[in-house]
Amino acid sequence: MAYALQQLINGLTLGSMYGLIAIGYTMVYGIIGMINFAHGDIFMVSAFIAVTCFTLLAAADVSSIPLALMFVLMVTIFFTSAYGWAVERVAYRPLRGSTRLAPLISAIGMSIFLQNTVQLTQGARVKPIPPVIEGGIELWAAPDFTVQIGWSQLLIIVTTVVLMTAFTWMITRTPFGRQQRACEQDRTMAALLGVNVDRTISLTFMLGASLAAVAGVMVSVYYGVVDFFIGFLAGIKAFTAAVLGGIGSLPGAMLGGLLIGLIESFWAAYLWAEYKDVATFGILCLVLMLRPSGLLGRPEVEKV
Amino acid sequence: MSAVVFAHHRMSPAERVRDAAWVAFVALLLGIPLIGLTTVDAGGRLEVSTRFGMLALFVAIAFGGRIALRATVDHFKARKLARQQARGASEATAASTTRRVSTWLGWFALGASIGLPILFSDNRYVVDTATTVLIYVMLGWGLNVVVGLAGLLDLGYVAFYAVGAYSYAILATEHGWGFWQALPVSGAMAATFGILLGYPILRLRGDYLAIVTLGFGEIIRIILVNWTDFSGGPNGISSIPRPSFFGLEFTRRPAEGEQSFAAFFGLDYSPMQRLIFLYYLILVLALLTHVFVSRLRRLPVGRAWEALREDEIACRAMGMNTTNIKLSAFAIGAMLGGFAGVFFAARQGFISPESFVFTESAIVLAIVVLGGMGSQLGVVLAAALLVLIPEFGRNFAEYRMLLFGAAMVLIMVWKPGGLLSHREPTVRLGQREETPA
Numbered sequence: 001m002a003y004a005l006q007q008l009i010n011g012l013t014l015g016s017m018y019g020l021i022a023i024g025y026t027m028v029y030g031i032i033g034m035i036n037f038a039h040g041d042i043f044m045v046s047a048f049i050a051v052t053c054f055t056l057l058a059a060a061d062v063s064s065i066p067l068a069l070m071f072v073l074m075v076t077i078f079f080t081s082a083y084g085w086a087v088e089r090v091a092y093r094p095l096r097g098s099t100r101l102a103p104l105i106s107a108i109g110m111s112i113f114l115q116n117t118v119q120l121t122q123g124a125r126v127k128p129i130p131p132v133i134e135g136g137i138e139l140w141a142a143p144d145f146t147v148q149i150g151w152s153q154l155l156i157i158v159t160t161v162v163l164m165t166a167f168t169w170m171i172t173r174t175p176f177g178r179q180q181r182a183c184e185q186d187r188t189m190a191a192l193l194g195v196n197v198d199r200t201i202s203l204t205f206m207l208g209a210s211l212a213a214v215a216g217v218m219v220s221v222y223y224g225v226v227d228f229f230i231g232f233l234a235g236i237k238a239f240t241a242a243v244l245g246g247i248g249s250l251p252g253a254m255l256g257g258l259l260i261g262l263i264e265s266f267w268a269a270y271l272w273a274e275y276k277d278v279a280t281f282g283i284l285c286l287v288l289m290l291r292p293s294g295l296l297g298r299p300e301v302e303k304v
Numbered sequence: 305m306s307a308v309v310f311a312h313h314r315m316s317p318a319e320r321v322r323d324a325a326w327v328a329f330v331a332l333l334l335g336i337p338l339i340g341l342t343t344v345d346a347g348g349r350l351e352v353s354t355r356f357g358m359l360a361l362f363v364a365i366a367f368g369g370r371i372a373l374r375a376t377v378d379h380f381k382a383r384k385l386a387r388q389q390a391r392g393a394s395e396a397t398a399a400s401t402t403r404r405v406s407t408w409l410g411w412f413a414l415g416a417s418i419g420l421p422i423l424f425s426d427n428r429y430v431v432d433t434a435t436t437v438l439i440y441v442m443l444g445w446g447l448n449v450v451v452g453l454a455g456l457l458d459l460g461y462v463a464f465y466a467v468g469a470y471s472y473a474i475l476a477t478e479h480g481w482g483f484w485q486a487l488p489v490s491g492a493m494a495a496t497f498g499i500l501l502g503y504p505i506l507r508l509r510g511d512y513l514a515i516v517t518l519g520f521g522e523i524i525r526i527i528l529v530n531w532t533d534f535s536g537g538p539n540g541i542s543s544i545p546r547p548s549f550f551g552l553e554f555t556r557r558p559a560e561g562e563q564s565f566a567a568f569f570g571l572d573y574s575p576m577q578r579l580i581f582l583y584y585l586i587l588v589l590a591l592l593t594h595v596f597v598s599r600l601r602r603l604p605v606g607r608a609w610e611a612l613r614e615d616e617i618a619c620r621a622m623g624m625n626t627t628n629i630k631l632s633a634f635a636i637g638a639m640l641g642g643f644a645g646v647f648f649a650a651r652q653g654f655i656s657p658e659s660f661v662f663t664e665s666a667i668v669l670a671i672v673v674l675g676g677m678g679s680q681l682g683v684v685l686a687a688a689l690l691v692l693i694p695e696f697g698r699n700f701a702e703y704r705m706l707l708f709g710a711a712m713v714l715i716m717v718w719k720p721g722g723l724l725s726h727r728e729p730t731v732r733l734g735q736r737e738e739t740p741a
Binding site for chain 2: 035045048049051052055056059079082083085086090091094095098099101102103104105106108109110111112113114115116117118120121122123125127128129130232236239240243247272274275277278280281282284285288289292
């Protein structure tokens with residue numbers, strides 16, 4: 001029981017991170033109807049930026065953890081959203097209005113490019129950073145097992161909930177959200193009515209990248225190691241999460257992320273750890289067979 | 305003329321500089337965290353080191369590159385415009401020229417590929433690289449059935465390649481099967497997997513299909529890595545027997561009771577003989593694939609694939625069985641991938657899950673899309689390009705994948721429809737009659 005509770009906490013933490021990355025996929029998909037294949041690698045770049053920042057701060061002897069975290073988050077979000085912008089500008093904007101597959105290929109190229117850039121400029125070795133936040137709360141001391149929630153886990157879950165609420169509010173209530181939904185429905189019509197479509201799409205990519213940046217900082221805090229290949233698996237898991245929840249739906253991405261996180265940690269804890277990715281994809285296949293538009297997605301009605 | 309000038313507003317020098325300055329600024333932003341700063345391992349902990357010189361160089365290259373790029377693009381745009389005005393060529397002549405050129409190009413490519421090992425009979429590197437190109441051509445043609453003809457986006461094609469390779473490897477090393485016996489069985493095995501994958505995802509479309517196929521490819525790879533008893537795990541399977549030429553082996557000293565190729569034809573033994581044989585083998589397999597696929601395109605099932613690609617709802621309305629059409633596309637695509645896998649295993653003599661990662665799927669898909677979906681010749685061009693780019697980059701080996709990624713983006717942006725985007729109609733309604741003058 002205690003062990004299961006611990007897995008629940010670990011799963012929620014993992015799921016929150018997947019959810020944060022998944023929102024980036026789902027928002028981009030919502031607005032241009034395409035998978036941003038380079039999103040996982042943007043997440044990876046952000047984790048590297050976070051590691052550099054933490055190392056800089058450690059060298060500067062900054063001891064206040066909240067201050068350090070705020071600084072790292074801001075710097076990482078700033079630079080990562082520049083990467084999000086650049087990916088859209090280089091790999092997507094010139095191809096808007098061409099076949100559906102063309103941007104997919106250019107994004108895969110972008111992803112290979114980013115991975116190799118990081119490998120070349122930052123080195124292929126794993127980057128470890130000393131633990132930033134240590135300790136936690138003991139929730140329940142069962143005779144044979146102590147359930148614990150680490151401060152970093154708490155931080156990840158709380159940040160995710162806050163960001164999730166903020167983004168849902170932004171999409172449903174603010175002028176920007178309205179413009180974004182307008183572009184989603186009909187880009188030409190939105191442009192005719194005075195929405196700056198290019199700007200809206202760029203901003204969407206930047207916002208997606210910012211959330212990936214938050215996830216990147218969290219990953220470097222939680223695991224303490226980063227390498228140039230983490231983007232691939234995190235990317236496809238997060239995309240799986242977005243599809244599972246129903247692509248295009250913000251709460252769906254979050255729900256999908258949490259589900260994937262939970263499935264993964266329970267499967268690894270009770271069944272075979274080496275087949276946890278098989279479980280993720282297997283369940284994705286099952287869900288899509290039974291509910292092809294995802295859990296919270298609206299079924300797509302194709303008009304003839 | 306004034307209208308044209310208005311439509312293609314030429315940038316003034318000041319505008320060009322401003323534009324390039326903006327690019328340089330973005331390059332600076334992007335460069336600071338990755339190029340300007342880096343973390344190095346200093347005795348167990350990280351330290352930040354700076355490379356501002358390199359960053360400055362990068363920004364300068366971005367600035368200069370942008371100006372040069374803009375100038376070139378403008379130049380070519382202006383020339384194209386002038387040519388169009390001068391000629392006013394009609395679409396029809398352009399299409400027929402493309403058709404003629406691609407027919408010529410096709411025959412030329414065939415001739416070159418037959419003659420290549422004769423010209424380079426003592427150059428191991430060239431023959432090896434050409435063999436790799438042909439493997440990708442074959443994979444591209446196989447995937448072309450699924451993506452180019454049937455319009456089903458498959459991101460896990462490498463799974464079938466793996467199934468073919470492992471089927472042959474296991475049949476040959478554990479059951480002593482020969483290459484030619486194992487080839488059809490492995491192909492059938494891959495086709496079965498294609499149907500297995502295809503069946504549950506018939507209802508999915510577009511991106512959902514893409515992610516499930518990607519997941520399927522990963523599942524196969526993870527199983528191959530972890531099921532050690534069956535597949536040898538991460539160590540893979542080694543000493544896979546090589547194919548023989550009608551029972552003649554390509555070894556210096558053949559096994560008991562066997563005859564070697566060199567001895568039979570009274571030649572001196574040379575390791576090149578096997579390489580050239582492998583090259584012609586894949587060439588024949590690839591050409592058979594080509595003939596097979598182009599015949600299929602003319603059969604009802606091929607037309608059904610293309611109809612399905614264009615409009616699934618219309619297909620259903622016409623009473624076509626979309627289930628069978630999709631499954632046949634998956635099965636045939638998978639079978640061709642399986643054949644390529646068998647050849648790959650036989651050529652390498654060693655396989656491991658390392659060879660069947662997602663990047664391979666991405667490369668094959670890139671070949672199909674860059675070639676111009678559905679174009680057989682385009683696949684050849686794209687395969688040659690994508691295999692040769694990293695090869696040319698071998699002199700600066702670390703940069704080859706970087707170049708590869710950049711090339712994928714650039715080619716796509718330059719030619720979004722693929723290298724040969726002109727699409728030949730498969731079925732023509734009776735030839736239009738020449739209008740009498």
